[in-house]
Amino acid sequence: MVVAGTFALAEALHYTKAPTRIDVQAVPITSFDNRDASRTRFGELEFRGGLVLTSKHDAFGGISAIHVEPDGAHFLAITDNGSWLRGRIVYDKGKPAGVADAEMAPILGSDGKSLAARGWFDVESLTELDGLFYIGIERVEQIVRFDVRRDGLLARGEPIAVPPDFKTFVFNKSLECLAAAPKNSALAGNLIAVTEESLDAAGNHRSFLLKGNQVERFSVKRSDDFDISDCTILPPGDLLLLERRYSPARGVAMRIRRVPLTSIKPAGLIDGKALIEADLGYQIDNMEGIAVHRNAEGETVITLVSDDNFSAIQRNLLLQFTLVGD
Numbered sequence: 001m002v003v004a005g006t007f008a009l010a011e012a013l014h015y016t017k018a019p020t021r022i023d024v025q026a027v028p029i030t031s032f033d034n035r036d037a038s039r040t041r042f043g044e045l046e047f048r049g050g051l052v053l054t055s056k057h058d059a060f061g062g063i064s065a066i067h068v069e070p071d072g073a074h075f076l077a078i079t080d081n082g083s084w085l086r087g088r089i090v091y092d093k094g095k096p097a098g099v100a101d102a103e104m105a106p107i108l109g110s111d112g113k114s115l116a117a118r119g120w121f122d123v124e125s126l127t128e129l130d131g132l133f134y135i136g137i138e139r140v141e142q143i144v145r146f147d148v149r150r151d152g153l154l155a156r157g158e159p160i161a162v163p164p165d166f167k168t169f170v171f172n173k174s175l176e177c178l179a180a181a182p183k184n185s186a187l188a189g190n191l192i193a194v195t196e197e198s199l200d201a202a203g204n205h206r207s208f209l210l211k212g213n214q215v216e217r218f219s220v221k222r223s224d225d226f227d228i229s230d231c232t233i234l235p236p237g238d239l240l241l242l243e244r245r246y247s248p249a250r251g252v253a254m255r256i257r258r259v260p261l262t263s264i265k266p267a268g269l270i271d272g273k274a275l276i277e278a279d280l281g282y283q284i285d286n287m288e289g290i291a292v293h294r295n296a297e298g299e300t301v302i303t304l305v306s307d308d309n310f311s312a313i314q315r316n317l318l319l320q321f322t323l324v325g326d
Helices: 004-012 148-154 164-168
Strands: 025-029 045-054 063-068 074-079 083-092 095-106 123-129 132-137 142-146 177-180 191-199 205-211 214-220 227-234 238-247 251-260 273-279 287-294 300-306 316-323
Touching: 025 095, 025 316, 045 095, 063 300, 074 123, 083 148, 095 148, 095 316, 123 191, 123 227, 132 148, 132 177, 177 238, 191 227, 238 287
Parallel strands: 063 123, 063 287, 123 177, 177 227, 227 287
Antiparallel strands: 025 045, 045 316, 063 074, 074 083, 083 095, 123 132, 132 142, 177 191, 191 205, 205 214, 227 238, 238 251, 251 273, 287 300, 300 316
């Protein structure tokens, strides 16, 4: 049963109540390193460009995950408070220059009511498997499936079966990472779920392979106080883990790790090499979303987005990098 307080909280949240077109303003980020504008190489990535995104629409912000289409322009994103955000990245000489055709809509449940109105938030992770989109929702520890390609932003969600031990996750520290294993891999058909900071007895991230009613468990090595904030597949056979760290003493940092899918085994522990690590000496914020596409030149482009928590002192960023030597 949903209590009245849930509805009051939903009304206070920044989420759109109906599908609507919005205007998004974009200020280019031309340099990733705040101290050296000429530097473009960072670990195994090369900075392409970025944007600081703002909008007067009240629901805009809190971007927690993004899916970029193969054309590298059209995207689908979600916000913490239960909105879809769809649009098109505009490029100028291969660099992000703006966002056009933007629209937002409430993420709907199976009954047509918004997830936010029923208290189903934080909406944190997004992936596509076999043409259907799946989102992970913290606090209620649910994964919900949508046929966005058929029904657009009015698609109604259907919760899928999840293991009972999802209910043992640490509050607000769980379903930040969802990825879909490639069709040509040994894990084909599986959803990969890695928790933010719900740890096993050894202090590593509890993780799952989900395929219908089949469940396998494994762990992701936690190191240097980084937590998982998103993940995606780097074709043909790697998992990219986006991580963030925050502490009053060390400030904010982000990291991306590359993990071979072949290393994922039931009850196993996986780890991977860092592609990049950056702190507030660079153009980062609360980095929460990661996507991959290959452009017309055959380059592998990684897109990152940040969640501003609807705070005046944080930013919604869109950053793009090229994977060097791939």
